[in-house]
Amino acid sequence: MNKLAPRLLAEFLGTLGLLAVVVGSGIMAERLAGGNVAVALLANALATGAALIALIAAFGGVSGAHFNPVVSAMQAWRGAITGKTAVAYGVAQVIGALAGVVLAHAMFELPLVQCSAHIRTGIGQWLSEIVATVGLLLVIHGTVRHRPDAVPYAVAGYVTAGYWFTASTCLANPAVTIARACTDTFSGIRPQDAPGFILAQIVGLVLALALMCLLQNSEENPVENPKEKHK
Amino acid sequence: MNKLAPRLLAEFLGTLGLLAVVVGSGIMAERLAGGNVAVALLANALATGAALIALIAAFGGVSGAHFNPVVSAMQAWRGAITGKTAVAYGVAQVIGALAGVVLAHAMFELPLVQCSAHIRTGIGQWLSEIVATVGLLLVIHGTVRHRPDAVPYAVAGYVTAGYWFTASTCLANPAVTIARACTDTFSGIRPQDAPGFILAQIVGLVLALALMCLLQNSEENPVENPKEKHK
Amino acid sequence: MNKLAPRLLAEFLGTLGLLAVVVGSGIMAERLAGGNVAVALLANALATGAALIALIAAFGGVSGAHFNPVVSAMQAWRGAITGKTAVAYGVAQVIGALAGVVLAHAMFELPLVQCSAHIRTGIGQWLSEIVATVGLLLVIHGTVRHRPDAVPYAVAGYVTAGYWFTASTCLANPAVTIARACTDTFSGIRPQDAPGFILAQIVGLVLALALMCLLQNSEENPVENPKEKHK
Amino acid sequence: MNKLAPRLLAEFLGTLGLLAVVVGSGIMAERLAGGNVAVALLANALATGAALIALIAAFGGVSGAHFNPVVSAMQAWRGAITGKTAVAYGVAQVIGALAGVVLAHAMFELPLVQCSAHIRTGIGQWLSEIVATVGLLLVIHGTVRHRPDAVPYAVAGYVTAGYWFTASTCLANPAVTIARACTDTFSGIRPQDAPGFILAQIVGLVLALALMCLLQNSEENPVENPKEKHK
Numbered sequence: 046m047n048k049l050a051p052r053l054l055a056e057f058l059g060t061l062g063l064l065a066v067v068v069g070s071g072i073m074a075e076r077l078a079g080g081n082v083a084v085a086l087l088a089n090a091l092a093t094g095a096a097l098i099a100l101i102a103a104f105g106g107v108s109g110a111h112f113n114p115v116v117s118a119m120q121a122w123r124g125a126i127t128g129k130t131a132v133a134y135g136v137a138q139v140i141g142a143l144a145g146v147v148l149a150h151a152m153f154e155l156p157l158v159q160c161s162a163h164i165r166t167g168i169g170q171w172l173s174e175i176v177a178t179v180g181l182l183l184v185i186h187g188t189v190r191h192r193p194d195a196v197p198y199a200v201a202g203y204v205t206a207g208y209w210f211t212a213s214t215c216l217a218n219p220a221v222t223i224a225r226a227c228t229d230t231f232s233g234i235r236p237q238d239a240p241g242f243i244l245a246q247i248v249g250l251v252l253a254l255a256l257m258c259l260l261q262n263s264e265e266n267p268v269e270n271p272k273e274k275h276k
Numbered sequence: 277m278n279k280l281a282p283r284l285l286a287e288f289l290g291t292l293g294l295l296a297v298v299v300g301s302g303i304m305a306e307r308l309a310g311g312n313v314a315v316a317l318l319a320n321a322l323a324t325g326a327a328l329i330a331l332i333a334a335f336g337g338v339s340g341a342h343f344n345p346v347v348s349a350m351q352a353w354r355g356a357i358t359g360k361t362a363v364a365y366g367v368a369q370v371i372g373a374l375a376g377v378v379l380a381h382a383m384f385e386l387p388l389v390q391c392s393a394h395i396r397t398g399i400g401q402w403l404s405e406i407v408a409t410v411g412l413l414l415v416i417h418g419t420v421r422h423r424p425d426a427v428p429y430a431v432a433g434y435v436t437a438g439y440w441f442t443a444s445t446c447l448a449n450p451a452v453t454i455a456r457a458c459t460d461t462f463s464g465i466r467p468q469d470a471p472g473f474i475l476a477q478i479v480g481l482v483l484a485l486a487l488m489c490l491l492q493n494s495e496e497n498p499v500e501n502p503k504e505k506h507k
Numbered sequence: 508m509n510k511l512a513p514r515l516l517a518e519f520l521g522t523l524g525l526l527a528v529v530v531g532s533g534i535m536a537e538r539l540a541g542g543n544v545a546v547a548l549l550a551n552a553l554a555t556g557a558a559l560i561a562l563i564a565a566f567g568g569v570s571g572a573h574f575n576p577v578v579s580a581m582q583a584w585r586g587a588i589t590g591k592t593a594v595a596y597g598v599a600q601v602i603g604a605l606a607g608v609v610l611a612h613a614m615f616e617l618p619l620v621q622c623s624a625h626i627r628t629g630i631g632q633w634l635s636e637i638v639a640t641v642g643l644l645l646v647i648h649g650t651v652r653h654r655p656d657a658v659p660y661a662v663a664g665y666v667t668a669g670y671w672f673t674a675s676t677c678l679a680n681p682a683v684t685i686a687r688a689c690t691d692t693f694s695g696i697r698p699q700d701a702p703g704f705i706l707a708q709i710v711g712l713v714l715a716l717a718l719m720c721l722l723q724n725s726e727e728n729p730v731e732n733p734k735e736k737h738k
Numbered sequence: 739m740n741k742l743a744p745r746l747l748a749e750f751l752g753t754l755g756l757l758a759v760v761v762g763s764g765i766m767a768e769r770l771a772g773g774n775v776a777v778a779l780l781a782n783a784l785a786t787g788a789a790l791i792a793l794i795a796a797f798g799g800v801s802g803a804h805f806n807p808v809v810s811a812m813q814a815w816r817g818a819i820t821g822k823t824a825v826a827y828g829v830a831q832v833i834g835a836l837a838g839v840v841l842a843h844a845m846f847e848l849p850l851v852q853c854s855a856h857i858r859t860g861i862g863q864w865l866s867e868i869v870a871t872v873g874l875l876l877v878i879h880g881t882v883r884h885r886p887d888a889v890p891y892a893v894a895g896y897v898t899a900g901y902w903f904t905a906s907t908c909l910a911n912p913a914v915t916i917a918r919a920c921t922d923t924f925s926g927i928r929p930q931d932a933p934g935f936i937l938a939q940i941v942g943l944v945l946a947l948a949l950m951c952l953l954q955n956s957e958e959n960p961v962e963n964p965k966e967k968h969k
Contacts, residue, residue, distance in 0.1 A: 105884060201895070
């Protein structure tokens with residue numbers, strides 16, 4: 046278990062950093078945008094994507110840079126980590142996420158512990174979270190297998206787009222959902238709405254695993270260098 | 277044909293994701309931008325480009341990540357895939373594109389099936405689509421040959437720029453054109469204007485293939501490591 | 508000279524594409540931005556940077572993707588191309604740049620040939636062009652030597668930043684300067700102001716070559732893997 | 739000491755370029771943004787991040803592209819450079835940073851030497867600088883070890899995000915802090931507030947080194963290719 050410690054520290058620090066950026070940039074963006082929500086969301090999305098490149102590049106070599114319990118669950122399912130490790134990762138991620146929110150509040154001199162009043166519920170929101178999670182997991186799975194050097198950019202690109210193409214702004218992460226319930230700022234979600242999001246994310250995980258099985262059949266039939274290519 | 281299934285699934289999922297992002301981010305951007313169309317188009321363009329990095333990185337290893345019938349036609353012409361495969365890819369792309377539009381509507385709780393009233397016609401629009409398609413195909417062809425690791429970023433960069441430098445916002449894709457006729461939101465195109473766009477894209481394909489032949493003569497004369505470089 | 512043809516075609520097409528993007532995205536941005544010049548310049552800068560990634564990735568393997576007479580001059584000085592080739596490249600670049608401006612006008616249904624009335628003159632502008640050119644050439648020279656895979660991103664990043672950090676919006680390119688004198692839109696420059704810009708760019712070229720000589724001494728003393736690193 | 743000269747020149751030029759971009763793009767952004775501070779900060783952040791990709795790619799192979807005394811201190815602690823070299827780097831960085839500010843003022847035809855009146859003090863600001871510095875150093879350290887090709891993008895991404903997620907806009911650099919005290923424009927900081935920032939950055943350095951020791955234990959236990967991965 047001792048050898049696991051640096052990996053858990055990396056998951057803690059990375060998820061802390063992710064939430065500090067999501068919440069902190071949301072606070073800054075709302076303060077400066079003068080009521081134009083599109084400009085605020087643009088800043089929030091670009092800051093999150095830019096930070097993800099840095100965080101995945103920095104911590105990927107230590108822990109794999111999951112920062113997300115459904116990603117750790119997928120990696121356990123693939124056999125990349127054990128089930129026990131996935132549970133430990135999940136605990137480190139949730140604690141890190143909460144610490145990141147508190148840190149963002151401290152930097153902006155706001156009350157450290159808050160409770161969001163931002164309503165995010167309904168069919169469109171839940172469907173968005175299912176779609177967001179399926180997409181995130183397929184992007185990670187496909188990129189890790191076929192273009193490992195592109196993982197930081199692919200994940201950052203996906204999450205930046207997710208802020209805009211889903212109605213829920215793409216949380217796609219139970220640790221992030223729990224932590225964002227604890228901030229009454231731009232990126233918050235009401236505590237009573239969090240369980241619906243987390244349930245949708247779990248549904249998304251199951252759907253993504255099913256799709257991966259269907260896509261994986263292609264392994265016997267790699268297309269990158271097909272015979273037909275060399276005309 | 278069985279081995280083709282995962283590749284068709286990848287084309288279906290990737291084109292679905294592309295359209296969900298194009299249409300979904302257009303809806304979100306228009307809702308939030310408070311009437312500033314430049315801010316809305318900035319969000320739409322950045323979300324599309326960011327998502328393309330993720331989608332090409334994720335699915336390129338399975339199907340080649342064409343997501344576009346004219347790209348599949350070019351790859352068939354090059355001998356990278358057979359003509360039959362190109363036709364199957366095209367069908368998967370159109371179905372995926374339509375599914376992506378429906379999914380975007382569902383996430384934003386809009387009527388699932390719509391018909392665009394957005395006029396996009398005239399000489400400037402058709403010329404723009406010819407230019408957009410020639411450019412896209414030359415970028416893909418050149419990057420695949422000379423900098424394969426850069427393909428996701430080159431295509432994403434081209435499409436992001438295309439939203440701004442063409443008068444038509446760079447559809448450059450018959451599957452995308454058909455699907456965008458089925459949404460009466462920011463990114464729609466009137467059904468009666470779609471054939472003009474698709475015809476222009478086919479003209480662009482032919483011009484691009486001609487230019488590729490002219491450029492290909494350089495293969496006997498590679499410049500990357502010319503003798504004269506080693507002064 | 509026959510073998511040179513595809514390379515000249517690549518320089519022609521790449522510079523054409525660059526100018527179509529610079530001028531076209533400027534027109535679109537000004538039309539949509541509702542008078543907020545910062546938003547227009549943001550769109551113009553992002554479109555140009557995004558397109559440069561695509562154009563350099565696509566044409567670098569054929570011609571080296573100079574798209575700029577001062578870059579070709581630097582490459583001739585380095586011995587990467589002959590002086591004759593540099594002159595031919597320069598001609599192809601100027602013709603391509605002019606064709607790109609005409610194409611942008613055609614896509615937006617504007618008069619094809621125009622004359623800019625946009626005043627860009629004075630000490631600050633000329634100093635900006637000197638700085639812009641020195642920086643561009645140092646970035647290309649250093650990146651080609653030490654991180655060749657990063658060339659498209661480094662050049663795109665530099666030019667995107669250049670729109671903002673110089674008072675002249677960083678033309679840094681005589682072919683671009685001549686072509687932008689021929690558009691009376693967002694990105695134009697008065698014909699009578701073009702010579703001052705081109706002179707400043709040539710001064711920048713000379714300064715950059717001098718700095719390269721000073722930096723090149725480091726070759727006997729590479730720092731990337733210094734002995735002292737292995738503590 | 740002679741062999742050190744090109745490396746010091748690279749640190750001087752790179753830090754000069756960084757400050758010219760930070761200050762110059764801040765001036766341009768404030769002039770054009772029409773009072774919308776969020777749009778101005780977006781331009782400032784994107785220009786800085788884009789330029790960092792170019793500067794690190796261009797000068798990394800010569801000097802390591804530190805551009806920051808706390809980065810040089812960390813590299814000396816790691817044994818990548820000697821303590822003497824770190825001091826010389828620091829001097830070159832401070833002189834380069836000051837020269838960059840003067841150059842930005844000259845390009846925009848402002849008084850060359852200024853004194854900022856921009857108040858940046860208080861607990862939230864100092865905490866922000868500690869967080870910003872810890873994050874920057876962890877990102878550099880982790881990326882250099884595990885994904886060296888990603889260094890320019892990871893650092894650029896981190897700094898772009900830092901403009902938004904910290905209350906202090908992430909200076910995280912004593913040379914930058916000193917230089918920004920010398921401009922009374924968008925990115926300035928009052929001279930009397932600079933010591934607090936620099937002290938916070940030194941605290942961040944110490945905390946970062948402690949965290950690196952804890953993370954480094956993972957070296958005997960690499961996760962990238964764990965045995966458990968091969969299910």
